[in-house]
Amino acid sequence: MRDEQGKPHTKEDICAHWADEYDRHLGAIVTPIYQTSLFTRKTMNHGYTYTRVANPTTEVVERKIAALEEGEAARCFSSGMAAITAALMSVLEKDSHVVCPLNVYAPTKAFLESYMAKFGVEVTFVSGEDVADFERALRPNTKAIYLETPLSNVFTLQDLRAIATLARSRGIVTIADNTWATPLYQNPIACGIDLVVHSATKYMGGHSDILAGVVVGSEAAMEGLTHRERGMFGAAMDPHQAWLLLRGLRTLPVRMRQHQESALAIAAFLEAHPQVERVLYPGLPSHPQYELGRSQMSGYSGLIGFVPKGSKEQVQRFIKRLELFQEGPSWGGFESLINSPGLWIDEATSRATGMPLNLLRISLGLEHTGSLMDDLDRALAQMNS
Ligand SMILES: Cc1ncc(COP(=O)(O)O)c(C=O)c1O
Incomplete structure (x- = not known):
């Protein structure tokens, strides 16, 4: 400019x-x-x-x-x-x-x-x-x-x-x-x-x-x-x-750098996690439109979708066990948030919209990347108990 x-x-x-x-x-x-x-x-x-x-x-x-x-x-x-x-x-x-x-x-x-x-x-x-x-x-x-x-x-x-x-x-x-x-x-x-x-x-x-x-x-x-x-x-x-x-x-540029750093690390961590079925994040090379993303975006923000393995009750337990993530609908702020759009749809809606059942959405805030990862890891480990 x-x-x-x-x-x-x-x-x-x-x-x-x-x-x-x-x-x-x-x-x-x-x-x-x-x-x-x-x-x-x-x-x-x-x-x-x-x-x-x-x-x-x-x-x-x-x-x-x-x-x-x-x-x-x-x-x-x-x-x-x-x-x-x-x-x-x-x-x-x-x-x-x-x-x-x-x-x-x-x-x-x-x-x-x-x-x-x-x-x-x-x-x-x-x-x-x-x-x-x-x-x-x-x-x-x-x-x-x-x-x-x-x-x-x-x-x-x-x-x-x-x-x-x-x-x-x-x-x-x-x-x-x-x-x-x-x-x-x-x-x-x-x-x-x-x-x-x-x-x-x-x-x-x-x-x-x-x-x-x-x-x-x-x-x-x-x-x-x-x-x-x-x-x-x-x-x-x-x-x-x-x-x-x-x-x-x-402070947008410094905040976005931190959101992106956490999101890239956590998306890769979730993708490799045995308790996770799928991660939806354009910053992952496995995203089907990764190349298109690279051609029209120069970076990625901190809002990620992922689908944990397990029943609806287990997924709800996972959410409750998180300590750093608050449950709420918005995103893009300093605070980490989780919400659960895929818990409230039926199979027919999932098929019609392509939104996976059990889809969770996390907005990564400005907390330490390692602390956020540990919180997710601990809650995923506890979702079956
Ligand atoms: C992608 C997107 N566009 C627009 C809006 C609407 O913005 P606002 O809540 O500021 O009216 C939202 C709100 O969540 C959103 O997620």
Whole structure:
């Protein structure tokens, strides 16, 4: 990424300093929180009017994330779902059609499948591993292809470059949820995708203390979001939330290095463990799409799927025996978490979705890698007793 003077910046530099504008804030090394709903302008024409439209604290976050994603501009929202629904609403029209991977994040799926049906929008779900899945699903009224790669429950990938090329040739807008890889390890816009969405609640925030969302894309598309989807639905980010997200971004590169180090070590450890049937992690050379992953990602985050051997009761006992992992649904924070999407589905659902029965998902936090491994090893050894 290059600044206005053409000076190159690494992602670490962007997280540390990009868009901070110290002179504008009396040299404050930390951008102040402009905790205000409105801006008066009797004596000064600074361009700000109302925080739902623009806020100086939120703008710093938006400029940093746009630079990290190699996009022209970004807009922050009150949560990841607010960002996702705004991006989709900005593209879909009445009676239009969208194609999306079947195992996309469940509320995104529900929004497309049930909620948008009241506007006549139809959705075709595909497995998504092959670009031909998308090509076959296209219709004359297809307006969007929505992606999430890697998928945060089954960890399969979609080919960003191939799908972007297909969509461009048909005038279809592409949107990609990049929450798993983060802008440090994957940049869909550089692969030809039009809009990137994030749940910044996860790694970008990193401390499990905020909900946050962001959309990245062209200046024109972001201007549209400001006045239409964010302006009208009103799911803007609060300035204090933006400040906490800014603080999370400062340490994103070092946190991601630690998440990745633990995840690579623990995925390999689990894969070799006699009590484990399968590990689902794109960073493992045994992952069926390992090469595709290497071609579009430069690293891996800390969310892993694995299937222990044993009955449902034994798997539940394993979860209870863990000491460092808390049981909970989110991921991407400092704390290690486990949840169990594969314990609540039946065989028919497992066959239809490809989600293995007994699938567990662990989010590796910032604890010592060895301690996390020991905790898993001990609980796996105890699951039969
Ligand atoms: C992949 C993915 N996308 C989007 C979201 C939604 O984000 P939020 O919870 O910030 O609304 C989540 C939340 O878990 C997620 O896992």
